[in-house]
Amino acid sequence: MKSRQRHAGAGSRPEPMDRRTFFSRVGDGLQGAALATLLGTDLLGPDSLLAAGSRQVYDLKKQDPHFEPRATSVIQLFMNGGPSQVDLLDPKPALEKFAGQPPSRDLASEIRAVREAGGLMPSPFKFAKHGESGIEVSEVMPQLAEQVDDITVIRSMFTPHIAHESSLFTMHSGRMFPGRPSLGAWVVYGLGTENRNLPAYVVLDDPKGLPINDIQNWQAGFLPAVYQGTRVRSEGSPLLNLHPREEWPNPVVKLSRSLLRHLDRDHLSRHPAEPELEARIAGYELAARMQLAASDALDVSGESEATKEMYGLNDEQTASYGKRCLMARRLVERGVRMVQIYIEGQIWDNHSALVKNLGYACRKTDKPAAALLKDLKLRGLLDQTLVVWGGEFGRLPIAQQPDSGEVGRDHGPSGFSVWLAGGGIKAGTVYGATDDIGYKAAENPVSVHDFHATILHLLGMNHRQLIFEREGRSERLTDEFPARIVQDIIA
């Protein structure tokens, strides 16, 4: 059966599923099957398509991509706060030469905390070449250094704003303000899910607190709510209200559910032509199944001791992040399309005490992230899983609070590094470059729109054709912005 087109070609509209089609499915003896297709279904009220006398049904059913994909799922290790490129992945020996010199007029015009700004500052960390590729990695990421032959480092990313909020929104949705769907929402809108008993787009946030912009980082914006990221907690009840605070005795639960089914079926029989009521009943059934599926997917206790050790579960420093990395692997194994892992507060936001604080951030994440790569590779999952590491911007190559004894670096959006691996990404390469001092993307700059277009491309989708029609406007992740596929990082 031809799948419903969600990816309209230029000019054409998505093929709507009208009410009659819906009933022909419900009515032709396929009641059970129809219910199954409704799991997680989101029925939108009539929108502008209504003029055509039809109603669009939005759900998480698996969709065909536009072309053969290189990756079928994404794990995004979101390093919110702004990791410092010149101290991690973008060595700048020239900074030694210019140490202490005042910045150029253009750099100066971009400084956020002007009063705290000092001169150019070389990295306190040593870089060395690693692996066969010889990619240079800082000494604070020793575990990543061992996996460096599996990744591509982009050293020429840039975002348009110096504030966390604006750049976080940009990295997630392409625009500096809230209200637009995040990358993950577009991905599951375009591709649906492989496992209907789990949320398609999972967000594993840090038990120590939400990132800046809170839940708005994974919002669906104007896309239907079914495409929003689902926040899954790594401690306690994984989903909000997955279980009640106080459980009822089992027989009571059973009696209540059976009465509810009875009432709702009765109600449905009085309103036989309402697909939404069917969807609601199915929603309750899914909720019940999710209780089991989610608990299973997120339970890492059955993993081998070696695996736990690899992810750092036995070490207090790495245990929290390691657990979420391991959960991410278990989720993509089960067909979850998009997983994002966030990190506590602002551990990469090293305005002060760079040596101490950047060291802390790396100790917490380096081992688990490297373990995730290793593990995915070992299980043959890396081929189809795209792993993306990076924050909302980088940091300036000048010192912040140089006289405080706890020197740090301020936000630097004009040039920073991210890395990608698996899912069609070239292994062991570096793409793009910043200028001499690591301030600005100078060679092959990669905009956020390029970045998004490339990720969609790896998932088999054309960013110009992944369209959502809204009040007469064709909305896209890359909107009307110039965006190119970064072909040079694709294997």
Added chain:
Amino acid sequence: MGGGRFFPVWIGILMFSLPVQGAQSPGFETDVLPIFRQHCLQCHSDQARQGGLSLESLEKVLAGGDSGAVVVAHRPLESRLLVLINSGGMPMGGEPLEAGAIDVVRRWIEAGMPGETPEAPVPAAAPPVREREVMAAVLGAKCLPCHGRRRQEAGLDLRTREGLLKGGKSGPAIVPGKPAESLLVRRIQAQEMPPPRLQEQFSVRGLTSVEFEKVQAWIARGALPDPEEPPQANLGQAPPTGSKAREFWSFQTPRRPVEPGVKERDRIRNPVDAFLLARLEQEGLEFSPPADRLTLMRRAYLDLVGFPPSPEEIRSFLADSDPRAYERMVDRLLESPHYGERWARYWLDAVGYADSEGGVSSDEVRPHAFRYRDYVIRSLNADKPYDRFLTEQLAGDELFDYKAAETYSPDQMDLLVATGFLRMGPDSTYSTEQNNLPERLDVVATQIEILSSSTMGLTLACARCHDHKFDPLSQRDYYSLSAILRTAYDPYDWLSPSMGCIGVGANCNDSNTRLLPLPSDSELREVEEHNAPFKRKIAELERQLEQKAQPLRKQILEEKLAALPESLRQDLKEASQAELDERTPVQKYLLGKFAETLQVTQGEILQKFKDFAETYKEIEEQIKDEKKKLKDKPKIRALYDMGGRPTPTRILGRGEYTNPGDQVLPGVPAVLNGELTPYRVEKPDWSTETTGRRLALAKWLTQPNHPLTSRVMVNRVWQHHFGVGLVSTPGNFGSTGARPSHPRLLDWLAREFVDGGWSFKALHRLVMTSTAYRQQSRARRHALERDPDNLLLSRFPLRRMDADALRDSILRVAGRLDPTRYGPADELEIKPDGEVIAKESPKGYRRSIYVRQRRSQPLSLLESFDAPLLVPNCLKRPHSTVSSQALQLENSQLVRLSARHMAGRVIDAVGEDPSRQIERVYLLALSRPPTAEESAKAEEVLGSLTREWKRHLEVEVPAEPVASKAEWLALASLCHTFLNSAEFLYVN
């Protein structure tokens, strides 16, 4: 699809790439123009000139468009034209160019843009820098906080070229023709201006090298003024897409159509029915049979007040044998104070109301916003005519001389509160990081979006960066409207929304905040009396702290001075100790120069003296505690003219401040000028300085024959009654919006609304007493076939309660709805598992409209049932069915506890008898008694539930008697199931 698509590309490359071998560059006439003709001239011809750009001749290509040059000789990567076609950004909305064609353009640029043949290359001289590129785009963006309207540091005013020439205390700021001798250039060169230590505070940044070069180049060429025509009123040149655009249906004056004839006359209760039924009969359909009385009752209650009727109300309605009992009930509901609470929600959605700033920020709370919410509720309850309602919100401050008034009457106070309408959008400019010029322009755009979509159904915000692609709305229209707001939202002279006035560039006082003080009245006195003792305590603590800090500060200062050259030391010391008004000019200069050195920050003291740091922390903690006890001074979050001459408004190319174009006057979209009295500003002759620009807008907008104002509003009222508007895109009445399903009905309603005095309540009455509204919701087979989506209203639509109605209804049937009205929003509480709920009061919880509406922290229950994000506003709530809703209703503590409360109230009302309990549950939750069969089934389940709970409790051994607790819990489980049932959730 792959092969077929790529084939032509190959041909293209072959065709175009072969000649390259001969090293011949493409020429404009021969090679480039044909490509432009095929792909670009539709919008960029001499005639269309979208974005001020024509590509019809070489000369015009080189001249560029509103946003400046589009090609740079020999530099393809810097040529905007190439960048855009390369990325597919252009042709806008069209098929991208083939690779071969792009290559031709690229090589043409590389070759320096030759004309017909390479023999005659045209040198592309950089166009001279214009005055506006310096004055508006550079100095306007970086200097005005200190050298603008509010403040002229050193006597220097940088708002105009004249100001530059006149200069300040140190003489003229520029010497035309001699950049190197210009003080302005020298100070910028030395990176002294804008002063680094003030940049953060005033949200400005230093000049980039490109900006600095522009300043110098302009001065070098003589700092010439731009030759500029005086701005013209926006009376409508023909819209770019041709005069046909004016004929679009929604721009025509609505006229009262003749009521159509129908076959089934006896089903016509009012003209609404006639229009609907005539259409139905065309399709061989008719109205559905009437809904039964209780269905209708529940429908009317949820529609007008937002929760179901009580069992007592049901009983008395059933007992009312008056044939007009239904009409009288509708009247009662319209008079209920809860009506305003229900319908205010829709208006607040439309204007983007929130109790927090939202946007890109920490989402700071707006403690005074609630007055606007209360104003809306009161106005709706009073059935304030819509034209008046709108006028107050657009220009309440221009309706009376408020600065001259010593006290305000409640009505006058409402006029100022009402202007909060234009302050509702997300606005994060209180954060100094988000208060730069681009962000301020975004805030203005947000307000224009809210204003134009909610009142006129126009997507005018699309015309911020370019003329509207589909509707006859130009950039000029957008900026004319933005000129109306300019007197309150001047991006070059900004009022920060912050309480602390951060970054407004002036001393913080009542003249530069968005909050207007309440004139002395009892509310104010009450707060002051409450605060007085705490304030005394705080002052005392601060005094203690200062007493301890003073000697330490002095000590550090001495040390700092000691580090300075001997020659300066004494002078500086004297200067810093001199009284403020007795300082000599030299002393003032010294202090300014060494401000950084002489400043001893709290941080320095704390770092140096650890003992003091301890005390400091202790006392600060106490101060913080005391401050928490303070009540906010009552203030009005208003919008008002700032007075003085606002900065001229210019069209901005691509919507960016770096591309200032022509000046515009305040005005309205030209396409609407047809039969309307034109927009005309009359400045009131008052002591309150105000331009009258917004009052003129209100007058223009509320003309009885305005083609959009009435249509847009009746459409939304219709939408809230029937789920879908007559125009299903309530915020887009343009060409990409939906066409009306019943155009004549829409016009009839619009006329009726206006002629009846713009009364909302009359409109509700009209709609709700129609046959159409009283139909049953069950779809009949033939109606399903011919009207599958109920576009023709062959039945009443079955609808799920919206988020607010659902929460309020759950609380209401559980007896936990605190009826307290108005006042500051209830605070939120975030549970450890992330659930966001409202803080509970002794009486339960207040209605959702009174709960703090924070854009970043929606109530969990509302969020999963599609409460909108309000970014920036919402005219039609989305409607989804997702499993998180099931989880919420089944497992959330709010619903579980409400079920227990509900069971308790049921037992209180009817005692132990299970059948009476079940009847009561049905009446409460479903607004109807159960059938005998339903009653029997429920009773049986209740019996089993009681047994199971008893069994469970016997193991747990609670303090309460097992039997009665089991009965209560069993009934609670039953209530919980009913609160989860579709029949509760849906309105028939």
